[in-house]
Amino acid sequence: MTSDILYLHSGPEAKMSPERVRQLLDSGEFFWLSLDGDDDTDLLRQTFGFHPLAVEDAVRGGQRPKIDQYDGYTFWVAHGVNTQGDLAEVHIFFTAQYVVTVGADCEALFAEVHRRLEMHPPKLTSAPSVTAVYLMLDALVDSFFPRLAELDERIDELEDAILKAPTQDQLGELFGLKRRLVTYRKTITPQRDLMARVLSGVDTLEGMTDEDLRYFRDLYDHLIRISDMVDSYRDLVSGAVDTHISMVSNRMNVIMKQLTIIATVFLPLTFLTGFFGQNFSFLVNHVISATWTFWVYGIGLNFGAIIGLVWYGRRSGWFGGPSA
Template identity: 35%
Template sequence: MIQVCLLKDGQVVSGGEELLSQDGRKWIDVQQPTEEVLNRLAERFGLHKLAVEDCLHLDQRPKLEEYPNHQFIVLQGFTTATKDVCDLTLHEHHFFLAPEWIISVHDFPFAGFDAVMKRVRDDPKATLERGTDFILYMLADGLVDAQFPILDAFSDELEDLEVAIFEKVEPQQLQRIFEMKRMLVQVRRVLSPQRDVVGLLSRRGIVHVNERTTLYFRDVYDHLVRLYEQIDAGRDILGNVMDGYLSMVANKTNDITKQLTIFATLFLPLSFIVGFFGQNFEALSSTGYYYAMWVMIIGFPVALVLWFKHKQWL
């Protein structure tokens, strides 16, 4: 059976300190790692100092590295702290995998880890006895599956934004488009190398990963492919939304320009008529010229409006 030991802030909060020195399979989960704790684990389990150094600097990219007595795996994922889909929190998880033990290191609590921990404790025979690599699969699967609700919410908001743009263009919509674009680039930058890492774990011949467990990693790899396809589809739709926004802004500008041009065209002949009949000579003071002036003032605009409608400019 695998013994579960949970460390947080350098203190053993579950499982007991004696588990670190006992023989047998172990799963040790370290939250908010400190140099002292990792050095103690490195001395006990022979962890490589380069891998330990990576755990102390949570800015690594997803990767798989092989060391003499263990595998070092880095996986990442996102959660949303608020309803804003662009407000993402990056979760970086480090794993040390050996036949008899697995050590998971992460800074923030993660709901997927809690679910795996509960599953392990509730049904140890169906989970733990399959090996430490199966624990790694369950953790990786929980980390990857947590990305689907985020991208689904992204797609829903993108569709609503597209509808809102065609109803009424507003300046804040452009700002939101760029926020969603940055969010999509951030997710893609993480999931792209992670897909390669899980692809390596799904192949046969990886040290400390049983052949039967590679089948489960293939399922995780398939989920990452679906996520990547969803990201590509989101990029295309986001580009279409941007084009739609620019088109609506251009149409609105054209409508304003057309209206101003029509007003200018209507008042141009009126300015000429008023200027012509406003000349100071005696002939223009007769009644005929007076009526002719008003006929032209009223007739010219009406004729221009009818002509505009005939040309379908109005």
């Protein structure tokens, strides 16, 4: 019965002793042992007798999703997402009698799996080991959905903020989201292909029946959905990055246009003040001889040049109006 599965968690505070493991193995009772991976090499290699290559993969981590068949047991590497949004890697050794999981980031997830196993066990017709593995994989796969929903909301918020006022921090966050989605995709794609191999019979699991395949096929459907969501969100992030760059470029063009207009307006003033500032004797003796000459040549000519330049700029469309 699935409700009779004995769940044992050996964390940093309470290590599982080899004597206790031998008692469980000799009893013939099905059990599920969860390890955190620290200082468990001897237990996995000597007490359980797992292959050194599988033990090395489980202890070191950093493995891609895979299934390795060994004599008497199967080694499965699967991934999920923890509450911080980082990938959580789980290594599963399972036989008809027991399941051993190694993963330091999934204690809360495994506890929730055991609670589901006790309260609402799935109606699989297989051995308890297949039921436990299915629930673990189901929890790992479903852990992607809330994190992806948070990413979707954050992308929408960033898009709205970019349209209002683009900042450098927004661009950095967008690149961080893109890296996270790329990391998810590197994990989801091989995990999806691995599930397809199980459904097609390329990788067989001991004790699995045709009815069990219906549940694993549901996991495959979820992985396809997650893969499509990751690709869609990655496109959204790329679009948000392009929008940010476009907004910054538009703001820069507006600023450059304003500065150019100001410089153009001051250009005739600079020329006139520079020209009349040369103090030619002809100007002093013949032109600048009365008060009206100051107002006409000194002030009126400058304002006339500005007015003429503004009039020409409006006709040419410098200020956003239609050009003549």
